[in-house]
Amino acid sequence: MKIKSVEAIPLTAPLKRVMRTAQDSKSSVSLVLVRVETDDGVVGWGEVLGRWTPKSYAVIVMDLLAPRVLGRDPFDVEAIWADLNGSLSGRGGGMLVEAIAGIDIALWDIMGRSLGQPIHRLLGGVGRTHLPAYASSIMVGSLDETRAEAERLAESRFNAIKLKLSGNVQADLEKVALVRSIVGSAVQLYVDANWGYSVWQATEFSRRAAEFDIGWLEEPIPPHDREGYQLLARSAELPLAAGESEYTTHGIRDLVSSRSLAFVQPNVSRAGGITETRKIGLLAHAFDSYFAPHIGFSGVVCLAATMQLGAAAINFHSLETMVIPNLLREELGTEPIGHESMLGTDGRMPVPQGPGLGVDIDLRVLDRYRV
Numbered sequence: 001m002k003i004k005s006v007e008a009i010p011l012t013a014p015l016k017r018v019m020r021t022a023q024d025s026k027s028s029v030s031l032v033l034v035r036v037e038t039d040d041g042v043v044g045w046g047e048v049l050g051r052w053t054p055k056s057y058a059v060i061v062m063d064l065l066a067p068r069v070l071g072r073d074p075f076d077v078e079a080i081w082a083d084l085n086g087s088l089s090g091r092g093g094g095m096l097v098e099a100i101a102g103i104d105i106a107l108w109d110i111m112g113r114s115l116g117q118p119i120h121r122l123l124g125g126v127g128r129t130h131l132p133a134y135a136s137s138i139m140v141g142s143l144d145e146t147r148a149e150a151e152r153l154a155e156s157r158f159n160a161i162k163l164k165l166s167g168n169v170q171a172d173l174e175k176v177a178l179v180r181s182i183v184g185s186a187v188q189l190y191v192d193a194n195w196g197y198s199v200w201q202a203t204e205f206s207r208r209a210a211e212f213d214i215g216w217l218e219e220p221i222p223p224h225d226r227e228g229y230q231l232l233a234r235s236a237e238l239p240l241a242a243g244e245s246e247y248t249t250h251g252i253r254d255l256v257s258s259r260s261l262a263f264v265q266p267n268v269s270r271a272g273g274i275t276e277t278r279k280i281g282l283l284a285h286a287f288d289s290y291f292a293p294h295i296g297f298s299g300v301v302c303l304a305a306t307m308q309l310g311a312a313a314i315n316f317h318s319l320e321t322m323v324i325p326n327l328l329r330e331e332l333g334t335e336p337i338g339h340e341s342m343l344g345t346d347g348r349m350p351v352p353q354g355p356g357l358g359v360d361i362d363l364r365v366l367d368r369y370r371v
Helices: 054-069 077-087 093-117 143-154 169-183 201-211 226-235 249-257 275-286 300-312 363-369
Strands: 003-020 024-038 043-050 130-138 160-164 188-192 214-218 239-244 321-323 349-350
Touching: 003 054, 003 363, 024 054, 024 093, 043 054, 043 093, 043 300, 054 077, 054 093, 054 130, 077 275, 093 275, 093 300, 130 143, 130 188, 130 300, 143 160, 143 169, 160 169, 169 188, 169 201, 201 226, 226 239, 226 249, 249 275, 275 300, 275 363, 300 321
Parallel strands: 130 160, 130 321, 160 188, 188 214, 214 239
Antiparallel strands: 003 024, 024 043, 130 349
């Protein structure tokens, strides 16, 4: 079996309404799907985060990376990953590693499909067929908007919910108190600052929010501020979570080895695909941190790959289950996976059991949103 062709397909779809965080506002979602086909007709799909400039990522995949994988054995994922990561004369990062993710995920999909097994079986599964899930997210908005969404989720099957913070400590504390009063004490509450705080603001927020039983404080400060995370880990009264903005095990190594993070959150469509994201999860396990991968506004392939990783990771904590409509997640697959409606009464989500990723792409929908 050899790799015959690689195709990168940039996609963009509108959101039903503008979604706000402490960092930005989104009116659409974008990504790049990568289709890899072998000489015996097996097709695998991958996804690149490509949130802002999907066509630029597609160029990287096609012009820089694809020529390096044609004719190679798709089962040689470690060698291929290392070669692609060195394609810019040294260890890569940023857009390069995000682009590698698309090819890498597709190769794992090919391996699973050719063997008739879901990827979590190839990874050495732990017998996990369902994943604990949390609702993501109550976005930044008015008190009335926060109240309405909290009331809706309080009636759902979720037993954990995430609230986005605005970067204003007092306003954020008011919303935390409001959500906690609505969902009650039995529901776990997580909060996500999207880098909206300084170290000192995050410390103040953690001290004042501790009474509300917060499960984690996610990305309180910018990801490059390693010293800031170490300071917070020593002073904060809430467990810290981060990692969606990291690309490799080397990038997140210091945060994990310094015991700054209780929860490590790589995004498989950013962090080099399944090959590298699995290593990040293992690194987290070595330092007694939980593996809680980020999904956010990614598409159906990222979701499927994350669920396959979660089913195999010994230290997996919870599946980010987006409750905000996303056409590239909900329509792009021929069958739904990881949707709120599929949540069990125990707050767990079934893992796809089909070969490879366990998801097939609807080509008509793909053409509808192709850039």
